[in-house]
Amino acid sequence: MTDQPDLSGKVTARGDVVVSLTEYRQNRDPVPVMFHRRELDAILRIYGRMVGEGEWKDYAIDQLKDRAVFSVFKRSGEMPLYRIEKNPRLASKQGAYSVLNTHGTILKRGHDLPQVLKVFDKALKLID
Template sequence: MNSGFDPSGTGRVVAFPGQQSAQVGFDREELQRILDLYGRMVAAGEWRDYAMDFDRQAATFAAFRRTAERPQARIEKRPALRNKQGMYTLFGEHGQVMKRGHELANVLAPMERRLVKAVED
């Protein structure tokens, strides 16, 4: 691994001097927002499991209703698209793009609305 923890105590992951980070990841605030939504969806009985994947092009968080199925939702952070349609994308269960944007909160909005409907039922 090419990175270590920042000694300043901020919890940031920084690359060792002279080396580039080999993978894209979610920062603490992004992960906090995603896991908060995940916890509320679990409490509503919508999701039961999750998986994360990190590579050179993208970081992905996938939420599952059941472990053996395809993800019900997938959140992707792709920094290469930052100056185009936005680096965050929300994919639906069948791989369709549900929302794209520059702000994670806006991209998660369809899942937030779904949560409100699940709680009302």
């Protein structure tokens, strides 16, 4: 059993298999979707602020075939409070980035991650 995809190709006289490069690329397992460094910087900046305020305690990063998910927890044994998702298939439609709450309701969605993360900004209150 190998990591290589099962491709049918031409067998040479020596027994080697010759496979077209385009056929190989098409049959290869897709690379999982990941957050880029700048995206993670923006997310971890918000995460650090919320940890400092005592609201968030833990996080998890999932890199799936169709999307990347950054989950935020109050306690590590619970359901995530928020999920920040990157889904490239939605980039041309509603936007690749979205923030979901515990129940799966989309709080904000868009094409620009810093704009989507503004959902975590708190409004300043005037205290008399």
